[in-house]
Amino acid sequence: xxxxxxxxxxxxxxxxxxxxxxxxxxxxxxxxxxxxxxxxxxxxxxxxxxxxxxxxxxxxxxxxxxxxxxxxxxxxxxxxxxxxxxxxxxxxxxxxxxxxxxxxxxxxxxxxxxxxxxxxxxxxxxxxxxxxxxxxxxxxxxxxxxxxxxxxxxxxxxxxxxxxxxxxxxx
Amino acid sequence: xxxxxxxxxxxxxxxxxxxxxxxxxxxxxxxxxxxxxxxxxxxxxxxxxxxxxxxxxxxxxxxxxxxxxxxxxxxxxxxxxxxxxxxxxxxxxxxxxxxxxxxxxxxxxxxxxxxxxxxxxxxxxxxxxxxxxxxxxxxxxxxxxxxxxxxxxxxxxxxxxxxxxxxxxxxxxxxxxxxxxxxxxxxxxxxxxxxxxxxxxxxxxxxxxxxxxxxxxxxxxxxxxxxxxxxxxxxxxxxxxxxxxxxxxxxxxxxxxxxxxxxxxxxxxxxxxxxxxxxxxxxxxxxxxxxxxxxxxxxxxxxxxxxxxxxxxxxxxxxxxxxxxxxxxxxxxxxxxxxxxxxxxxxxxxxxxxxxxxxxxxxxxxxxxxxxxxxxxxxxxxxxxxxxxxxxxxxxxxxxxxxxxxxxxxxxxx
Numbered sequence: 001x002x003x004x005x006x007x008x009x010x011x012x013x014x015x016x017x018x019x020x021x022x023x024x025x026x027x028x029x030x031x032x033x034x035x036x037x038x039x040x041x042x043x044x045x046x047x048x049x050x051x052x053x054x055x056x057x058x059x060x061x062x063x064x065x066x067x068x069x070x071x072x073x074x075x076x077x078x079x080x081x082x083x084x085x086x087x088x089x090x091x092x093x094x095x096x097x098x099x100x101x102x103x104x105x106x107x108x109x110x111x112x113x114x115x116x117x118x119x120x121x122x123x124x125x126x127x128x129x130x131x132x133x134x135x136x137x138x139x140x141x142x143x144x145x146x147x148x149x150x151x152x153x154x155x156x157x158x159x160x161x162x163x164x165x166x167x168x169x170x171x
Numbered sequence: 172x173x174x175x176x177x178x179x180x181x182x183x184x185x186x187x188x189x190x191x192x193x194x195x196x197x198x199x200x201x202x203x204x205x206x207x208x209x210x211x212x213x214x215x216x217x218x219x220x221x222x223x224x225x226x227x228x229x230x231x232x233x234x235x236x237x238x239x240x241x242x243x244x245x246x247x248x249x250x251x252x253x254x255x256x257x258x259x260x261x262x263x264x265x266x267x268x269x270x271x272x273x274x275x276x277x278x279x280x281x282x283x284x285x286x287x288x289x290x291x292x293x294x295x296x297x298x299x300x301x302x303x304x305x306x307x308x309x310x311x312x313x314x315x316x317x318x319x320x321x322x323x324x325x326x327x328x329x330x331x332x333x334x335x336x337x338x339x340x341x342x343x344x345x346x347x348x349x350x351x352x353x354x355x356x357x358x359x360x361x362x363x364x365x366x367x368x369x370x371x372x373x374x375x376x377x378x379x380x381x382x383x384x385x386x387x388x389x390x391x392x393x394x395x396x397x398x399x400x401x402x403x404x405x406x407x408x409x410x411x412x413x414x415x416x417x418x419x420x421x422x423x424x425x426x427x428x429x430x431x432x433x434x435x436x437x438x439x440x441x442x443x444x445x446x447x448x449x450x451x452x453x454x455x456x457x458x459x460x461x462x463x464x465x466x467x468x469x470x471x472x473x474x475x476x477x478x479x480x481x482x483x484x485x486x487x488x489x490x491x492x493x494x495x496x497x498x499x500x501x502x503x504x505x506x507x508x509x510x511x512x513x514x515x516x517x518x519x520x521x522x523x524x525x526x527x528x529x530x531x532x533x534x535x536x537x538x539x540x541x542x543x544x545x546x547x548x549x550x551x552x553x554x555x556x557x558x559x560x561x562x563x564x565x566x567x568x569x570x571x572x573x574x575x576x577x578x579x580x581x582x583x584x585x
Contacts, residue, residue, distance in 0.1 A: 016394055018398075019394035019395060019397070019398035020394050020398075022398055022401065022402065023394060023397055023398055023401045026401050026402065026404075026405040027401060029405070030404070030405060030408050033408070033412060034213070034216060037245045037248050037249065038216070038220055038245075038249070040244050040245040041220055041243060041244060041245040041246060041248075041249050042220070042223065044244040044245075046238070046242040046243045046244065047241075047242045047244075049242070080224070080235070080238060081224075081226070081231065081234045081235040081237065081238030081242075082231070082234070
C-alpha cells in the first residue's frame with residue numbers, strides 16, 4: 001500500500017479523509033449560502049416607505065373637558081406591497097384648556113378594543129379587565145404601559161393625527 | 172448502535188443508503204442526477220421564501236413581486252436563485268438524460284427508471300410553463316395567452332383542457348389560480364413522489380454498469396462518489412449563486428391585455444417549440460403545436476424499447492451520439508438558418524420593427540462595434556416592446572450586452 005511521505009498515513013486513508021472533509025465542508029458552505037440570505041430575507045424588515053401624512057380626525061372645539069370621544073377617520077397605511085386606506089378610530093379627550101390627547105384604539109396589553117365607561121369614568125378593556133384613567137395611565141389590570149398616543153396637530157379646531165407612539169413609561 | 176438508532180433506525184438507514192455498492196466505472200459522468208435533486212430542493216426552498224411575500228392574484232402579483240425586488244432585503248437574490256435555478260434545472264435534467272442516453276443506461280430492467288425520468292422531465296417543463304405566468308408582467312401574460320391557446324387547439328381534449336386551465340374567455344383570475352395551484356400545490360408533491368420512485372428504481376437495479384465492470388470488484392458510493400457528487404453540486408451552486416447575484420432578472424411592465432405591440436416569446440428552453448409552430452399554417456398548425464411535440468414525448472418514453480441492443484461502450488454508440496448532437500442543435504439553436512422565420516417576423520412586427528431599425532441605426536452610430544445602446548435610447552424601448560428591439564440586436568456579442576442593458580433599465584424604471 002502506498003504511504004505518503006510526511007505523515008506515514010496510507011494514501012487510501014488520506015484520500016478518504018480528504019473526501020469526507022470536502023463533503024462536510026462544501027455542504028456547510030452551501031447550507032450557509034442558502035440559510036443566511038433566507039434569514040436576512042425573512043428577518044430584516046423591508047425598507048419603510050414613509051407616508052408623511054396627517055389624517056383629519058374631526059372637530060375638537062366642542063369637546064367637553066375630560067370626556068373622551070371616539071372619533072372615526074380614514075388613514076393610509078403601508079401594508080407590505082400595498083397602501084391601504086382604512087377606517088381607524090382614536091379616543092380623543094381634552095385634558096386641559098389647550099391640551100388635547102388622542103389615544104390609539106387598542107389596549108396595550110394584547111390589542112383588544114377598549115371602551116370609555118361613562119359611569120365609572122375610566123377606560124375599560126373587556127378582554128382582561130385592564131383599566132386606564134382618562135389621561136391614559138394604567139389603573140389596574142395586566143396592561144404593561146399607558147395607552148398609545150397619536151402625534152397630533154391642531155388647525156382651527158380641527159384635529160390632525162400622525163403616527164401612533166408607544167409610551168415609554170411602565171405601568 | 173446509538174440510542175437514536177435503536178428507536179428510529181435512522182443511522183442504519185443512512186448508512187445503508189451511503190454504502191450502496193456501485194460499479195467500478197462509476198465516476199464524474201454520473202453526477203447530474205444528484206445535481207438535479209439538489210436544484211429541485213433549492214427551487215422548493217426559494218419558492219417557499221418567495222411565497223411568503225407574494226400575492227397570487229392578478230391584482231397583486233406584480234406589485235408584490237416588485238415589493239420583493241425593491242423593498243425586501245435580499246429579495247432580489249432569492250428571486251434570482253429561483254429564476255436562474257429553473258433554467259439551470261432544465262439544463263441539468265437534460266444533461267442527466269443525455270448521459271443516461273449516451274451510456275445506454277436505460278436498457279433491459281431499467282426501462283421503468285427511464286420512463287419515470289421522462290415524466291420528471293415533463294414535470295420540470297410544467298413548472299416552467301406555470302411559473303412563467305406568476306410575475307404577471309407583459310411577458311408572463313402574453314406567453315400564457317399563447318400557451319393556453321395552444322392547449323385549447325388540441326384535438327379531442329382541447330375544449331376540456333381549456334376549461335381546466337380556466338382559459339375559456341381570457342387569461343385572468345381563474346387561469347392564474349389554476350397555474351399557481353399547479354405550480355405550488357400539485358407539482359411539488361408529484362415531483363417528490365416521482366423522484367422517490369426514480370431513486371428507488373435506481374437502487375433496486377443498481378447503478379448501470381459499463382462493459383468491463385463485470386470482471387472488476389464493486390466500490391462503495393461513500394465517500395468517493397459522494398465526494399464527486401458534492402463537488403459537482405457545489406460547482407453548480409456557485410454558478411447559480413453568481414448568476415442570481417450578478418444578473419438581474421427583468422421584470423417587464425405590468426400585464427396589459429390591450430398591448431397590441433407586445434411580441435410574446437417563451438423562455439429559452441421552449442423556443443424550439445415556438446419555432447416549430449412557425450412551420451405549419453392553417454389546419455396544419457396543430458401538427459406543430461400538438462402532434463409533433465406529442466410524438467417526440469412518445470419517442471422519448473419508448474427509447475428503451477426502440478433500442479434493444481447489447482450495452483456497448485459509450486464511445487462506440489455513434490448513432491446515440493449523433494441523435495444527441497442533432498437534438499442539442501435543434502434545442503439550443505432554433506433561430507439558426509431560418510430566413511423564413513425572419514421574413515415572417517418582419518411582416519408581423521410591421522412598422523414597429525422599422526422604427527426599431529431606425530433607432531438601432533441612429534444610436535449604433537456613436538457607440539463603436541459593440542452597439543451598446545445609450546440609456547436615452549433604451550428609455551424609449553419599453554414603449555416599443557423591448558423584446559422587439561432585443562430580437563433585432565441578437566447579433567453575436569452585441570445581443571447579450573444589449574439585453575442586459577435593457578434588463579437593468581426595466582428594473583431601474585420600477
